Amino acid sequence: MKILSMSTATNNLSVALNDDAKIITEKNEFDQRNHSAHLDPLIAEILKENNLRLAEIDRFAVAIGPGSYTGLRIGVTTVKMFASILHKEVAGISTLQALAASCAEEGTLIVAGIDARNDNYFAGAYVNREDDWGPECVIPDGHYHIDTLLSAVAEYCADNNLENVIYVGSGFEKQKEAIKKINIPFNFGTEKQNIVHAGLIGKLAVDAQPDDPDQLLPNYLRRTQAEIDWHKKTGEAYKPDSNYVEEV
Template structure:
């Protein structure tokens, strides 16, 4: 099964072609913020180099969040369009699970993206071929996240914790208070790789392209303002946690 995978969740753009679990090619652009201009040419480049067209792709996969609001919409809209027009399968993969998959060590993997002001989009994963989400993906203040890690550690024997993603190094003094061996991910582990998204997509459940939605894990300010103004409930199909 040929899978074309995309991540536009952060300032790191990644596109990959997989044949089932085998990563055929992965192309990355780092520290770029114009994914809308670079995504389609990168996809076209990969297809041409492998003598394929979009019609040859069996399944599309994309990081659905958390991540940049604008970035997520670019990637998700692109694959939804491809899947809908070509009547192909599409799956959404957690950005945090994709980060966790890059770690092979036997450890609790805490995957997170810096959300500023000591807040993180984060989740805890038991490392493995398909990382198991044991601390739910959410929008956490660092104190709440570390408490969740401590509670998990009290019930499970942890050899070590590996923090992957962004912004954890500045919390080192607080992390040390857990009294659990820990380390940070490498430069390669700290970015989202589309090839790993493709591997996770092999066993993921396809969805209707129209139902593929971003998982921001936090309401946008526009939604919060709208709710305060109108008093109307938030949409029931949104995948959000409570604003902190």
């Protein structure tokens, strides 16, 4: 199964071609912040270099969040369009699970996170199980203050006799003193591990349940400012399909 996968969730853009779990090629652009202009050319390069047409892709996969609101919409909209027009499968993969997938350690809690500023993180925690490929989520992806996140990490490690933690993603190094206080040995991810890789998204997509392209949505894990402004202005409850963007 040929899988074309991508991540536009962070400052770094990643696109990859997989043959089932095997990563054929992956292309990355680091800190370019212009994914809307660079995504399609990267896809075209990969297809050309591998003598493939877009119609020959069997499944599309994308990081659905958390991440940059604008970035997520670019990636999700692209795969929705491809899958819908070509009648192909699409799989949405957690950005945090893709980060955690860069760590192969067993018996270790993998805390994957994206700095959300002011000591807040989009984060979740994962473990690798023997004989399974793909990290299992054990602390749900969410929007956490660092104190809340570390409390959950300490509790999970105590309950499951884990004695090591690895923190991957962005912004954890500045929390080193707070992390030390929970008294669990830890490491930070390497530069390579701290980046979302489309090839790993493709590997996770092999066994993922396909999504309906028309129902695939970004998973922001936090209300957008437009939703908050709408709620303040109208006093109405949050609605998944409201027209607040047009009204605010």
